[in-house]
Amino acid sequence: MSPPNHIVQAFVNLGDYLTEFCENRNTKDHPAHASLEEAVQKAGHQNGWFTEDNVLHCLHHWGQLLQASKIDSWLGSYSIDSSKTPKIIGVVMAGNIPLVGFHDFISVLLSGNSVQAKLSSNDTVLLPFLSNYLIGVEPRLKERINFVEGRFGHFDAVIATGSNNTSRYFEHYFGKKPNIIRKNRNAVAVLSGEESSEELIALGEDIFRYYGLGCRNVSKIFVPQNYNFDVLFTALFNYKDIVNQNKYANNYDYNKAVYLMSAFKILDNGFIVLKEDSGFASPIASLFYEYYDSKDSIKQHLQSKKEDIQCVVSKGFITNEISFGETQKPRLHDYADGVDTLGFLISL
Structure with missing residues (x-):
């Protein structure tokens, strides 16, 4: 029926x-x-x-x-x-x-x-x-x-x-x-270092859409050792105008100041701050990153933290991955937290 x-x-x-x-x-x-x-x-x-x-x-x-x-x-x-x-x-x-x-x-x-x-x-x-x-x-x-x-x-x-x-x-x-x-849940991205500029530009959509406030926004990236962040920053430069939004700019200035005063090592391009951090929920205008040694190790880590993760952006890395640029375009059967809402409602 x-x-x-x-x-x-x-x-x-x-x-x-x-x-x-x-x-x-x-x-x-x-x-x-x-x-x-x-x-x-x-x-x-x-x-x-x-x-x-x-x-x-x-x-x-x-x-x-x-x-x-x-x-x-x-x-x-x-x-x-x-x-x-x-x-x-x-x-x-x-x-x-x-x-x-x-x-x-x-x-x-x-x-x-x-x-x-x-x-x-x-x-x-x-x-x-x-x-x-x-x-x-x-x-x-x-x-x-x-x-x-x-x-x-x-x-x-x-x-x-x-x-x-x-x-x-x-x-x-x-x-x-x-x-x-x-x-709370957040989206993460796993990068290999072999992404095209188009894929990294699309990743910017996952990071910046809705100013990063959604649970499907990428708030953390996992990168291989010796990852070249210049390539990522070049792609993200397409989103530089986001800092013209006052509320976003205020958060950018505040979080950058906190990191600097705390003597954290950061990467900064003028509109988003990258900070090495084991957490998942980065503040507005910030993006956490973490290095990984092997695909197997990061897969095990993501599995152990699955309760904190809404979705994973990657290319050919895991099943049920989200393509670059698609996190804020969920389908009708893409349920929050992986819980079948409709099935729950029908069962009542």
């Missing part, structure tokens, strides 16, 4: 709308475009990290994902009983990048359940706008979508995304209910 066609079609219509908006926003004057344009600008005013370029990147990606063929392919692996009474799923959303909780949102609705969403104070504009569009297309969704500001009302299960610190609170409040509780 599968979700009712009218629910799927509502998301397909949304995908068409987002794609048409992003591809034609500067070529035609349309009332529907004007309202989404206003939401884009309002989201940027609310959260300085949500620049127009980053919000449009997010909207265009979702427009490409919400196609009938891709949704059908995704759902085809599951048996969804649309006759079941909907469960109420509480979803606590992060606000680090635009629409970061949208995949949970659509998973709840397409699984036949109802969503009770608690938005991050950093991202309260875009999802309600898209929800209103969906309800306009398919009014029956109105009773299945609810946004809350305080505590959840009655709920049957919860999906909560936060930090390692907030996850302890989530465990306390939601631990007795079926749940998915997400903690």
Whole structure:
């Protein structure tokens, strides 16, 4: 079985709308475009990290994902009983990048359940706008979508995304209910030293998109001994204008100053600082690096740290690797933390 066609079609219509908006926003004057344009600008005013370029990147990606063929392919692996009474799923959303909780949102609705969403104070504009569009297309969704500001009302299960610190609170409040509780994770890249300039330029997209704030952003690279960082810096120079964003520039100046005062050895190109560090979560405008001796040793290390890693960017290194430049283009079946969200929801 599968979700009712009218629910799927509502998301397909949304995908068409987002794609048409992003591809034609500067070529035609349309009332529907004007309202989404206003939401884009309002989201940027609310959260300085949500620049127009980053919000449009997010909207265009979702427009490409919400196609009938891709949704059908995704759902085809599951048996969804649309006759079941909907469960109420509480979803606590992060606000680090635009629409970061949208995949949970659509998973709840397409699984036949109802969503009770608690938005991050950093991202309260875009999802309600898209929800209103969906309800306009398919009014029956109105009773299945609810946004809350305080505590959840009655709920049957919860999906909560936060930090390692907030996850302890989530465990306390939601631990007795079926749940998915997400903690900090980061993406890493494993370089061989044989990457082309095009591949390293694409890696810059993985590093700098959303200013590095997403869990799929590359925050650390593993490099062989005697790696030539000049080649990497030459490729990353394509992203030099990022330092013109005030919030990013302030973080760059601050983190660089902290490293220098602490007498850490760093590599610096004027808009990002590279620091040798065993950690995974580098601060904004910083990129950690670590040397490795052999492919086998780094594979074992990544396996031992799998709970800290969202995805791995490399070329011909491991199975399930992400190609350079693709971390912020996840597919519908690319689940956060590798936990099958849709399978969890269907099983309730």
